[in-house]
Amino acid sequence: MAKRLQARRLDGIDHNPWVEFGKMASEYDVVNLGQGFPDFPPPDFAIQAFQLALNSDFMLNQYTKAFGYPPLTKILASFFGKLLGQEIDPLKNVLVTVGAYGALFTAFQALVDEGDEVIIVEPFFDCYEPMTLMAGGCPVFVTLKPSPTQDGKFTSRTKALILNTPNNPVGKVFSKAELELVASLCQQHDVICISDEVYQWLVYDGHQHISIGEPCLPGTGLAAIPVSVFYSTPHRKQFDHYVRFCFVKDESTLQAMDEKLQKWKDELRP
Template structure:
C-alpha cells in the first residue's frame, strides 16, 4: 500500500490540545470543564419537540436548504437586525453552520488568499492559527497586555488591547483581524471602544474583521 502523502497545507496542524486534555480527563476521572459534557438532560419541552419533529412524516427527513431553514434564517435576521442596527436579509446575509468551527473555517477559506496576513489577538482559541494556515495565510499576533505593569492582574478586565500595537502590525498584506469576545481562555469581554478602534483600523486599511462570540 502506498504511503499516504498529506497536502503541505496540513503540515503542523495535526496536533490538537483538546485531544490530549480529553484523554487526561478520561484517564484520571476528572471533571472536564474544557468542553461541553453536561451531566443533565435537555429541557423536557425540547425533547418532546424533537420527538414530534422526528415523527412528522417523510417531509421531515429531507435535505434542508443548504444555507439554513427559511424559518430559522428569518428568525436570526430579525434578532440580529435589532442588535447590529441595520437590516439583515435572511436569504442573502445568513449562513447557518454546524457550530463555530465550521463558521470560522468557511470565513477563513472565503477571505484569505495565499500570502495574506491575519492578525490574531492573543491568547486565542486553538483553531484560529491552523485555519489561517490551511487557507494559505500567515498568522500575525497581537497580545492582550495588563492595563498597568505596576498592578497585579485581578480580573479579565485588566487585560487590554493596545490600538497602537495593533496598528503597527497592519500592512498591505493584512486581510483580517480576529477578535474573540469573551476571550477564550481569559474570559475578557472586549470594551466597545476597543472594538471601535479595531474597526477604525479595519476601515482605514479595508481588511475584514472576524469576530468570534461563543
C-alpha cells in the same frame, strides 16, 4: 503506501490540544475542565420541538436549502433584527451552517489567500492558527492588552483580524471603546474583522456584550464577521456590515462565494 499520505498543508498543524487533554484526564482520573461536558439534560421545550419536527412532517427529512431552512432563517432574521435594531432580510442576509467550526473554516478558506496575513489576538482559541495556516495564510500574533491591537502589526498583506469577545480562554469582554479602535484600524487598513462571539450569552458581573457590527459603532463599509452559536442549533448569519460567520464588502461577492462553497459541500456528501 509509497506516496506521501498526508497533505503538506497539514504539516505542523495536525496536533490537537483537546485530544491531548482528553487522554491526560482519562489517564490520571481527574476532572476535565478543558471542554464543556454538560451533566444535565437539555430543556424540555427543546426536546419537544425536535420531537415535533421529526413527527409532524416526514418530508422534513430531506436535504435542506443550501442557505438554511427558510422558516429557521426567518426566525433568526426576526430575532437578531430586534436584538440589533436593524432590518435583516432572511433570504439575503442569513446563512445557516453546521456549527461555528464549519462557518469559521468556510470563512478562512473563502477569504484568506496564499501569503495573506491574519492578525490573531492572544490568548486565542486553538482553531484560529491552524485554520489560517490551512488556508495558506500567515498568523500574526498580538498580545491582549488594554488596547487590544497595535497599528504596527498591519501591513499591506494583512487580510483579516480575528477577535474573540467574550474571549476564550480568559473571559475578556471587549468594551465599546476597544471595539471602536479595532473597527477604525480595520477600516483604515482595509481588513476584514472575524469576530468570534459564541459566548455572547454568557456575560456576567455587570459586563455588556457589544458586537463589532452593531449600529452603535461607527463602521460604514467595515467588513465584519461576528460568529455566534445557538447551543441547540448552531447558526451563521450575515447582513449589511454585520455577518455572523462570513462577510465581504459587497453582497453579490458574498453570495457567489457561499453558493460555490455550499455546492462543493453538497457534492461531497455521501
